[in-house]
Amino acid sequence: MSQPSYDVVAIGNAIVDILSQCDDAFIAQEGMAKGSMQLMFSPADADALYAKMGPGIEASGGSAANTVAGIAAMGGRCGFIGQVADDQLGDVFAHDIRSVGIQFDTAARTGEPTTARCLIFVTPDGQRTMNTFLGASQFLPEAALDRQLIADAAILYLEGYLWDPEEPRAAMRAAIEVARKGGRKVAFTLSDVFCISRHGDDFRKLIADGLIDILFANENELAALTRTDEFEMAVAQLSAQVPTLVVTRGEQGAVAIQNGVRAEVDAEPIAAVVDTTGAGDLFAAGFLHGQAQGRDLQASLKMGAVCAAEIISHFGARPQVDLKALLAGRLG
Amino acid sequence: MSQPSYDVVAIGNAIVDILSQCDDAFIAQEGMAKGSMQLMFSPADADALYAKMGPGIEASGGSAANTVAGIAAMGGRCGFIGQVADDQLGDVFAHDIRSVGIQFDTAARTGEPTTARCLIFVTPDGQRTMNTFLGASQFLPEAALDRQLIADAAILYLEGYLWDPEEPRAAMRAAIEVARKGGRKVAFTLSDVFCISRHGDDFRKLIADGLIDILFANENELAALTRTDEFEMAVAQLSAQVPTLVVTRGEQGAVAIQNGVRAEVDAEPIAAVVDTTGAGDLFAAGFLHGQAQGRDLQASLKMGAVCAAEIISHFGARPQVDLKALLAGRLG
Numbered sequence: 001m002s003q004p005s006y007d008v009v010a011i012g013n014a015i016v017d018i019l020s021q022c023d024d025a026f027i028a029q030e031g032m033a034k035g036s037m038q039l040m041f042s043p044a045d046a047d048a049l050y051a052k053m054g055p056g057i058e059a060s061g062g063s064a065a066n067t068v069a070g071i072a073a074m075g076g077r078c079g080f081i082g083q084v085a086d087d088q089l090g091d092v093f094a095h096d097i098r099s100v101g102i103q104f105d106t107a108a109r110t111g112e113p114t115t116a117r118c119l120i121f122v123t124p125d126g127q128r129t130m131n132t133f134l135g136a137s138q139f140l141p142e143a144a145l146d147r148q149l150i151a152d153a154a155i156l157y158l159e160g161y162l163w164d165p166e167e168p169r170a171a172m173r174a175a176i177e178v179a180r181k182g183g184r185k186v187a188f189t190l191s192d193v194f195c196i197s198r199h200g201d202d203f204r205k206l207i208a209d210g211l212i213d214i215l216f217a218n219e220n221e222l223a224a225l226t227r228t229d230e231f232e233m234a235v236a237q238l239s240a241q242v243p244t245l246v247v248t249r250g251e252q253g254a255v256a257i258q259n260g261v262r263a264e265v266d267a268e269p270i271a272a273v274v275d276t277t278g279a280g281d282l283f284a285a286g287f288l289h290g291q292a293q294g295r296d297l298q299a300s301l302k303m304g305a306v307c308a309a310e311i312i313s314h315f316g317a318r319p320q321v322d323l324k325a326l327l328a329g330r331l332g
Numbered sequence: 333m334s335q336p337s338y339d340v341v342a343i344g345n346a347i348v349d350i351l352s353q354c355d356d357a358f359i360a361q362e363g364m365a366k367g368s369m370q371l372m373f374s375p376a377d378a379d380a381l382y383a384k385m386g387p388g389i390e391a392s393g394g395s396a397a398n399t400v401a402g403i404a405a406m407g408g409r410c411g412f413i414g415q416v417a418d419d420q421l422g423d424v425f426a427h428d429i430r431s432v433g434i435q436f437d438t439a440a441r442t443g444e445p446t447t448a449r450c451l452i453f454v455t456p457d458g459q460r461t462m463n464t465f466l467g468a469s470q471f472l473p474e475a476a477l478d479r480q481l482i483a484d485a486a487i488l489y490l491e492g493y494l495w496d497p498e499e500p501r502a503a504m505r506a507a508i509e510v511a512r513k514g515g516r517k518v519a520f521t522l523s524d525v526f527c528i529s530r531h532g533d534d535f536r537k538l539i540a541d542g543l544i545d546i547l548f549a550n551e552n553e554l555a556a557l558t559r560t561d562e563f564e565m566a567v568a569q570l571s572a573q574v575p576t577l578v579v580t581r582g583e584q585g586a587v588a589i590q591n592g593v594r595a596e597v598d599a600e601p602i603a604a605v606v607d608t609t610g611a612g613d614l615f616a617a618g619f620l621h622g623q624a625q626g627r628d629l630q631a632s633l634k635m636g637a638v639c640a641a642e643i644i645s646h647f648g649a650r651p652q653v654d655l656k657a658l659l660a661g662r663l664g
Contacts (some may be wrong), residue, residue, distance in 0.1 A: 018424075055401070055428040058390035062418070088420040088437055088446070092350075096387040114420070173539075235637075318387055320353075 004184065006103070007076040007292040009153035011175055012064025013137040013162055014082030014106070015116040016089040019128075019277065019315055020056040022121045023211075027129055034123070034180055037130040039191045042291065043112075046133035049119055058089075059316040060096035060135075061118055063191060064159040066075050066278045066317045070285025070307055072100040073323040076292055079103035079149045080176075083168075085136035087117040096318070102219040106144050109136045126273035126312065138165030142174050150175050151182040151217035154292060155214070157284070160191030163199045180266065187214035189284060190221040200225060214291075216284050222247050244291075246304070248283050254304060256287075258297050265301040268330075278317025282307040286327075306330045335466040336516065338435070339408040339624040341485035342496055343477075343507055344396025345469040346414030346438070351460075351609065351647055354387040354453045355543045359461055360379040365457070369462040369524045371496065375444075378465035381451055390421075391648040392428035393450055394469075395523060396491040398610045398649045402617025402639055404432040408624055411435035412657040413507075415500075417468035421447040426610070438476050441468045457607035458644065470497030474506050482507050483514040484623060487546070489616070492523030495531045508543055519546035521616060522553040530556060539573050545574040546623075548616050554579050576623075578636070580615050586636060588619075590629050597633035600641035600662075610649025614639040618659075631663065638662045 020284045027034050030052070060069075068078040084090030086108040093115060097104045116137035121129045139163075150156055156179040162168045179186050188206070190196055196203060204226060206212055215238065217225065226234040228318055239245040239257035248254045253266040286307035290300030306327055307319070314320050359366050362384070372378045392401075400410040412429055416422030418440040425447060429436045448469035453461045484489055488511035493502045505560075511518050520538070522528055528535060535557060538544055547570065549557065558566040571577040571589035580586045585598040618639035622632030638659055639651070648653050 050427060053427075053431065055392065055431050056424075057648060058424060060387065092390060095382060095385075099385065099387050298356075315647075315652075316389060 004078065004152055004154040006079050006149070006153035008068055008071055008155045008157050008288055009079035009081065009149055010068045011062035011081045011162065011168070011172055012159045013062045013134065014065060014084045014093050015062040015118045015137060016093055017059050017061035017118045017120050017277065018050070018056040019059065019120045019122060019275065019318060020054045022054060022123060024123050027121060027123060032121070032129050032131070033194070035127050036194055037132055037161070038194065040131050040133045043114070043133065046117060046119070049131055053119060057315065058092065059092055059318060060093050061317050063161055063189065063281050064157055065097060066281035067157060067288070068102055068313045068328070069097065069318050070282045070323065071289045072102050073319045074285070074289045074327060075324050076289050078131055079146070079153060079312060081106050081140070081149070083136050083144065084108050085113065085115045087114050089117065090136070094184070101123045103149060105146060106140070109139060120277055122315070126276050128275060128277040134165060139169065140168040140171055142167070142171040145178070146170055147178050151184070153184060155185045155288060156204055156247065157187045157189050157288065159189050160195045160199065160203065160306040161246070163195065163202060174306070180211065184241060185213040187216070187288065188210060188212045188226060189216040189280065193220045193224045196221055196224040197215060197238045212242050214246070215242045216227045216246045216248070216280070218248045218250070223286045246287055248280055249292050254283065254301055256297050256301050261297060263297040263301055265298070265305050270309045270313050273312050275315045276312050278311040279308045280316035281317060282311040282319070302331065334488040336484055337409065338411050338481070338485035340400055340403055340487045340489050340620055341413065341481055342396035342489040343413045343500070343504055344491040345394045345448055345466065346425050347394040347450045347464065347469060348425055349391050349393035349450045349452050349609065349649060350382070350385070350388040350608065351391065351452045351454060352376040352386045354386060354455060356455050360473060364453070364461050364463070365526070366461050367459050368526055370432045370526065371465055372463050372465045375408070375446070375465065378451070380448060381463055385451055385453070389647065390424065390426050391650060393610070393649050395493055395521065395613050396489055397429060398613035399489060399617045399620070400434055401429060401432055401650050402614045402655065403621045404434050405540050405651045405661060406617070406621045407656050410623050411478070411485060413438050413472070413477060413481070415472035415476065416440050416466050417445065417447045418442045418445050421449065422468070435481060437478060438472070441471060452609055454607045454609070454647070456527045457614040458608050460607060460609040462488035464495060470500065470637045472500040472503055477503055477507055477510070479510050483516070485516060487517045487519050487620060489519045489522050489620065492527045492531065492535065495527065495534060510565060512543065515628070517663045518543060519548070519620065520544045521548040521612065522557060525552045525556045528553055528556040533611060544574050546578070547574045548578050548580070548612070550582070552578045578619055579611055584614065586633055588629050590632050593629060593632055595629040597630070600637045602645050604639045605644050606662060607647045608644050610643045612645040613649060614651070634663065635659060
């Protein structure tokens with residue numbers, strides 16, 4: 001097993017977010033489940049919802065892509081694999097991820113559908129409710145995997161969201177195999193409760209088969225996956241199955257259990273929650289970067305909390321400040 | 333002369349901004365004139381500069397478009413005329429301007445070039461330096477003018493930026509004629525010092541011919557147009573030629589002279605200047621909305637100052653708060 005050239009290589013949906021503010025009445029009226037992600041299956045559905053949306057800003061997104069963007073902003077060496085279309089939003093996504101120094105070589109896909117879009121409605125409490133049109137993203141083929149890149153990374157990071165479409169699901173299974181054969185670690189985020197309701201059995205099997213080394217969940221996802229509302233029982237059950245379990249708890253901070261050792265961190269205080277988009281993604285970024293740097297569990301959690309606090313203090317899911325400098329100030 | 337159905341109809345470049353942060357060294361290294369706008373004449377130039385740019389966010393822009401978006405956010409009735417291409421960025425522009433209730437019916441143009449992009453580099457002091465690829469915007473034909481819409485608006489608002497390309501220049505001249513025949517007012521912003529260096533003679537002639545009722549300038553543009561650095565002399569000279577002159581002075585506030593009456597306003601205090609993109613555009617929005625509401629010169633200036641302060645306190649040139657509520661709090 002050679003020394004890895006990359007800290008983290010992620011596979012995820014390659015999405016451009018369209019963010020707009022709305023009130024709670026709009027979320028209710030449209031029958032959205034506030035705080036979660038729902039899929040839009042046709043361009044017509046996406047266009048119809050967009051037509052009802054207020055003025056927006058566009059910013060590169062995608063859960064795992066946000067995570068590697070965060071790690072790169074801290075100085076980590078990252079790669080990303082995800083499918084865009086050969087269109088203007090695809091150019092935006094590719095530009096943004098490459099401009100922070102991330103290796104991104106997945107060839108753009110020609111023809112329909114377009115690059116993935118996520119219509120994100122942000123309510124006055126800062127909560128985000130997401131509606132994703134997966135577009136080209138759902139056609140990431142196994143053939144697009146750069147196996148050398150995956151074998152060269154200390155950690156392969158996968159998002160549960162990408163389990164929905166068939167082709168990327170097969171690609172992720174193949175990627176896990178490449179990583180494990182190379183003696184690399186596999187990190188996985190459960191992404192969303194509805195994602196677990198669709199694919200919980202697959203996720204449970206991946207874990208039971210010992211294929212996941214680092215698992216990220218929030219409280220709701222933890223409950224959905226373990227089918228218990230009792231937090232400590234769920235943590236005990238799951239941490240027995242994965243070497244590292246990280247559970248984020250919003251304002252209550254986060255908990256991690258690594259090979260029987262437990263650490264906890266409070267949420268970082270911030271002036272105002274502007275937009276929670278990317279909170280979990282950036283928590284994962286801070287935590288994984290800490291681990292890649294050889295920091296202990298407690299310090300890694302703290303790094304996750306600092307990164308999450310930065311991202312929810314502004315609109316959009318990619319860092320707007322120098323995360324390296326920010327962390328230097330917080331960690332000493 | 334019938335009662336107008338619209339407060340302001342604007343003709344301007346239909347642009348999507350791509351905003352990114354950079355340091356002063358980058359601006360110097362690229363030979364940009366900090367704080368101004370330069371044109372990029374080919375898609376290749378635009379792509380080359382974009383490749384050097386950091387991660388960005390995309391937001392609808394365009395000077396006059398920002399102004400009507402601001403007026404609409406205050407409850408004003410507006411229309412916009414500008415040329416987008418039939419592409420994703422064109423869809424974004426059209427969506428954003430329509431979503432705030434602005435009448436926008438200019439048909440998208442098929443084929444090359446793409447919708448206009450403005451690469452905006454924001455330095456740590458909040459100053460913005462703009463590089464515009466006019467794309468489809470420069471092909472706004474006179475035939476695209478909705479003459480009824482123009483005749484139905486109390487004020488026709490034009491941006492100097494649009495004087496660069498030939499077709500829209502001809503369209504603007506035709507629009508001025510329609511507005512004046514209908515007994516409507518014509519407002520004009522000088523836009524940029526380099527714009528004046530290219531088209532100053534045209535602008536001076538428009539003014540001398542009595543075609544401009546309300547003229548917006550910042551200090552540098554005032555000096556360039558009047559060819560004098562002596563502020564009061566320049567103000568006296570220009571205010572003798574236009575019924576209403578509005579000069580913005582950045583941190584020093586603004587001055588207006590209307591039919592011999594003078595008013596001044598201080599800049600609104602804000603915590604931090606994040607991004608000056610759109611400051612002039614939103615000042616014009618506040619001022620014009622005040623005038624449309626029948627407010628006096630002093631109150632109209634104050635409205636301009638409040639709107640400008642909101643826009644420079646965040647990234648991007650379109651309002652992020654309820655401007656109507658904000659103004660209610662500031663004006664009483």
